Amino acid sequence: MKRTLTVCPYCGTGCMFYLVSDGGRLIGVEPSSTHPVSRGSLCVKGWNAFAFVHHPDRLTTPLMRRGGELVPASWDEALATVVERLKEVQRRHGADAVMFASSAKATNEENYLLMKLARAAFGTNNVDHCARLCHSSTVFGLGEAFGSGAMSNSIDCVDRAGLILVIGSNTTEQHPLIGSRILAAARRGTRLIVADNRRIRLSRHADLHLRHKNGSDVALLSAMMQVIIAEGLEDRAFIEQRTENFPELAAAVAPWTPERAAAVTGLEAADIVAAARLFAGVKPAMIVYSMGITQHSHGVDNVRCCAALAMLTGNLGRPGAGVNPLRGQNNVQGGCDMGALPDVFSGYQRVADPALRGKFAAAWGVAELPESPGLPLTRAMDAAAAESLKGMFVMGENPMLSDPDQAHARHALENLEFLAVQDIFLTETAALADVVLPAACYAEKDGTFTNTERRVQRVRKAVEPPGEARADWEIICALAEQAGYPGMRYPGPAEVMDEIASLTPSYGGIAYDRLDPHGLQWPCPDRSHPGTPVLHLERFTRGPGRFVPVAYRPSAESPDAEFPFVLTTGRTYFHWHTGTMTRRSHLLDREEATAFVELNPQDAAALGVRDGEPVSVASRRGQITVRARVTEMVVPGVLFIPFHFAEGAANALTNNALDPESSIPEFKVCAVKIGRAS
Numbered sequence: 001m002k003r004t005l006t007v008c009p010y011c012g013t014g015c016m017f018y019l020v021s022d023g024g025r026l027i028g029v030e031p032s033s034t035h036p037v038s039r040g041s042l043c044v045k046g047w048n049a050f051a052f053v054h055h056p057d058r059l060t061t062p063l064m065r066r067g068g069e070l071v072p073a074s075w076d077e078a079l080a081t082v083v084e085r086l087k088e089v090q091r092r093h094g095a096d097a098v099m100f101a102s103s104a105k106a107t108n109e110e111n112y113l114l115m116k117l118a119r120a121a122f123g124t125n126n127v128d129h130c131a132r133l134c135h136s137s138t139v140f141g142l143g144e145a146f147g148s149g150a151m152s153n154s155i156d157c158v159d160r161a162g163l164i165l166v167i168g169s170n171t172t173e174q175h176p177l178i179g180s181r182i183l184a185a186a187r188r189g190t191r192l193i194v195a196d197n198r199r200i201r202l203s204r205h206a207d208l209h210l211r212h213k214n215g216s217d218v219a220l221l222s223a224m225m226q227v228i229i230a231e232g233l234e235d236r237a238f239i240e241q242r243t244e245n246f247p248e249l250a251a252a253v254a255p256w257t258p259e260r261a262a263a264v265t266g267l268e269a270a271d272i273v274a275a276a277r278l279f280a281g282v283k284p285a286m287i288v289y290s291m292g293i294t295q296h297s298h299g300v301d302n303v304r305c306c307a308a309l310a311m312l313t314g315n316l317g318r319p320g321a322g323v324n325p326l327r328g329q330n331n332v333q334g335g336c337d338m339g340a341l342p343d344v345f346s347g348y349q350r351v352a353d354p355a356l357r358g359k360f361a362a363a364w365g366v367a368e369l370p371e372s373p374g375l376p377l378t379r380a381m382d383a384a385a386a387e388s389l390k391g392m393f394v395m396g397e398n399p400m401l402s403d404p405d406q407a408h409a410r411h412a413l414e415n416l417e418f419l420a421v422q423d424i425f426l427t428e429t430a431a432l433a434d435v436v437l438p439a440a441c442y443a444e445k446d447g448t449f450t451n452t453e454r455r456v457q458r459v460r461k462a463v464e465p466p467g468e469a470r471a472d473w474e475i476i477c478a479l480a481e482q483a484g485y486p487g488m489r490y491p492g493p494a495e496v497m498d499e500i501a502s503l504t505p506s507y508g509g510i511a512y513d514r515l516d517p518h519g520l521q522w523p524c525p526d527r528s529h530p531g532t533p534v535l536h537l538e539r540f541t542r543g544p545g546r547f548v549p550v551a552y553r554p555s556a557e558s559p560d561a562e563f564p565f566v567l568t569t570g571r572t573y574f575h576w577h578t579g580t581m582t583r584r585s586h587l588l589d590r591e592e593a594t595a596f597v598e599l600n601p602q603d604a605a606a607l608g609v610r611d612g613e614p615v616s617v618a619s620r621r622g623q624i625t626v627r628a629r630v631t632e633m634v635v636p637g638v639l640f641i642p643f644h645f646a647e648g649a650a651n652a653l654t655n656n657a658l659d660p661e662s663s664i665p666e667f668k669v670c671a672v673k674i675g676r677a678s
């Protein structure tokens with residue numbers, strides 16, 4: 001039996017475990033007892049992370065569409081077709097008529113290579129990934145406030161916090177090993193405020209559970225800041241020494257009396273006052289947030305408020321405090337760090353900066369690199385629907401189920417002249433492709449993932465990929481070769497990381513020989529640097545921290561007579577996003593077999609709906625039939641549907657309204673109606 005130390009392929013917590021294999025087949029996992037995050041534990045997905053790897057549905061050969069059908073093809077033919085067709089689209093419609101979607105499931109090295117392929121070999125900045133649907137509001141909002149969009153602190157800080165505000169994060173289900181730390185801290189007496197109207201597990205252990213209306217966080221946070229300033233509870237010294245623009249913030253929140261916020265949020269004014277006093281009264285205080293904050297048409301404003309609340313109370317640049325956006329996918333932090341984003345190279349170095357373009361062009365051996373920022377993923381889908389984008393290369397994403405407004409996504413993808421998908425399974429998106437390339441999964445390749453606390457960790461090959469499947473990095477390099485670009489010949493991922501380190505200041509000291517056993521946290525500028533657990537210690541990355549005032553804007557859609565319910569969407573403990581991996585893991589699939597909607601008992605009674613019966617849920621964009629789950633988890637008037645299930649796709653209903661600054665979709669609020677399925 002062989003044990004291979006590697007990183008969990010599911011969430012950004014970044015637990016490490018040993019893959020146990022016997023005769024070339026995985027038979028289980030063993031947690032790493034010394035790992036600083038997982039400390040010998042795993043959640044149910046980690047324990048089952050080997051289960052999908054040998055599934056018979058794995059893609060084993062390239063596929064090409066012939067006579068309407070996807071049929072097996074040779075690698076040579078498939079690679080040549082992908083490059084020829086994408087280049088043809090570019091010849092006919094311009095370099096920016098193609099889009100590269102990168103993958104937060106793939107390694108850092110693969111994300112770096114895909115953005116290099118897009119920029120150096122195809123001459124476009126049209127490269128992005130699911131961070132757009134997830135924490136693009138964070139990257140924008142915290143970048144503006146602090147100069148860095150990453151978690152300011154470390155997971156360990158949970159153990160040192162005096163108070164934790166969990167806002168819009170279902171931590172025990174979505175980042176379970178961080179959630180269990182928060183639970184343990186609360187049991188030890190750490191104060192806990194939960195701001196989320198679902199009755200998530202953490203709320204049962206909270207000093208205060210705020211069940212405010214979806215989409216009303218700007219009002220809630222503004223009022224908390226108003227109370228803090230009005231009562232003189234702010235950290236004057238911190239504000240004076242470390243920040244700028246405070247008077248503007250104070251002026252913007254001044255009108256947000258608790259009474260006014262109560263009217264918008266549906267909370268009692270007294271609860272808002274209590275939250276403000278509690279938050280300002282305990283130090284250090286840590287803010288933990290996730291999609292409940294970011295996935296709104298005002299997602300960036302929500303992030304700005306979180307940043308402002310932390311600065312107002314001096315809760316940055318110290319252990320146990322900070323603004324901590326929990327990054328979702330195993331390597332979404334890395335996907336962003338590697339520059340799989342339309343406006344930056346690796347390390348958030350702007351493509352618009354001529355000096356930086358010159359640096360990358362010289363290193364990559366090309367005369368020039370494209371200057372204007374490319375399309376965000378969501379805007380690219382809109383462009384495809386409007387027929388201005390014509391070709392797409394999708395590595396490790398499943399937009400048919402994960403993008404907002406499924407009919408729109410389908411229309412966009414079907415409109416393309418050419419679509420290539422590189423995945424480990426034949427997803428709903430791959431089924432629409434002209435060419436499908438079979439990729440190796442995490443257990444079959446080497447590389448690194450960067451977890452939510454900026455920890456760069458080694459992923460190691462435990463078994464061979466199935467059939468002819470190849471590692472993403474190998475496929476991307478072969479595509480570069482096919483495109484006539486000679487700048488992507490590497491002996492292996494370690495050398496790709498060396499190139500990343502040479503071009504990326506925050507990863508300057510990252511090298512494979514330094515990552516054993518449990519990685520390094522960036523910024524790690526040089527080989528002697530031990531890594532950085534807490535950001536912004538003496539000063540913010542940008543210099544002074546910046547308060548940015550915001551004006552409350554309601555969600556794009558509000559309930560009305562025809563669509564009287566608010567639908568919010570998200571996840572369950574057992575499944576992962578579009579279900580490609582977890583629905584092929586027997587134990588996980590058994591726990592949660594099909595689509596459902598959470599519905600409050602009061603609403604169920606009024607509608608005459610019983611627990612478990614099929615119901616129809618419809619929005620202005622679509623209709624699905626799912627099972628009713630009658631539960632106090634949700635408040636009356638709000639429905640919750642996870643987006644894992646193709647047969648009851650939440651995204652058939654969601655609203656493709658985008659935040660103007662981050663282009664994130666409003667996954668967390670739309671208007672729907674519900675009734676018994678006839």
Ligand SMILES: Nc1nc2c(c(=O)[nH]1)N[C@H]1C(S)=C(S)[C@@H](COP(=O)(O)OP(=O)(O)OC[C@H]3O[C@@H](n4cnc5c(=O)[nH]c(N)nc54)[C@H](O)[C@@H]3O)O[C@H]1N2
Pocket residue numbers: 011012045134167168169170171173174175195196197198200213214215216217290291292293327328329568569570571572573574575576577668
């Ligand atoms: N099991 C599992 N774990 C996962 C994932 C998965 O698919 N399955 N996905 C991973 C990824 S990529 C991500 S991004 C994370 C997401 O992790 P989370 O953000 O924790 O998960 P969600 O279920 O999307 O939403 C979290 C909470 O936001 C609340 N919410 C909704 N609207 C609002 C609002 O307007 N304000 C506030 N304050 N709260 C609101 C919901 O009630 C919900 O409890 O999870 C990661 N972990």
Ligand SMILES: Nc1nc2c(c(=O)[nH]1)N[C@H]1C(S)=C(S)[C@@H](COP(=O)(O)OP(=O)(O)OC[C@H]3O[C@@H](n4cnc5c(=O)[nH]c(N)nc54)[C@H](O)[C@@H]3O)O[C@H]1N2
Pocket residue numbers: 103105106130131133134135291295328329395396397398399401402403404422423424425427439440441442472569570571576577578579580581643650651654667
């Ligand atoms: N309604 C609603 N929709 C949402 C959200 C929501 O809260 N509500 N959340 C959004 C968020 S936060 C996110 S992050 C997105 C996620 O959206 P996606 O990224 O589209 O979802 P996944 O199912 O994780 O897709 C990952 C794909 O990568 C494949 N894969 C796994 N490993 C590898 C590999 O090593 N190589 C390759 N090439 N492929 C691999 C998997 O089979 C899968 O098809 O969904 C978004 N959509």
Ligand code: SF4
Pocket residue numbers: 008009010011012013014015038042043044045046047175176177178
């Ligand atoms: S908490 Fe996240 S990283 Fe850890 S085992 Fe569970 S899914 Fe994997």
Ligand SMILES: [Mo]
Pocket residue numbers: 130133134135328329
């Ligand atoms: Mo995400």
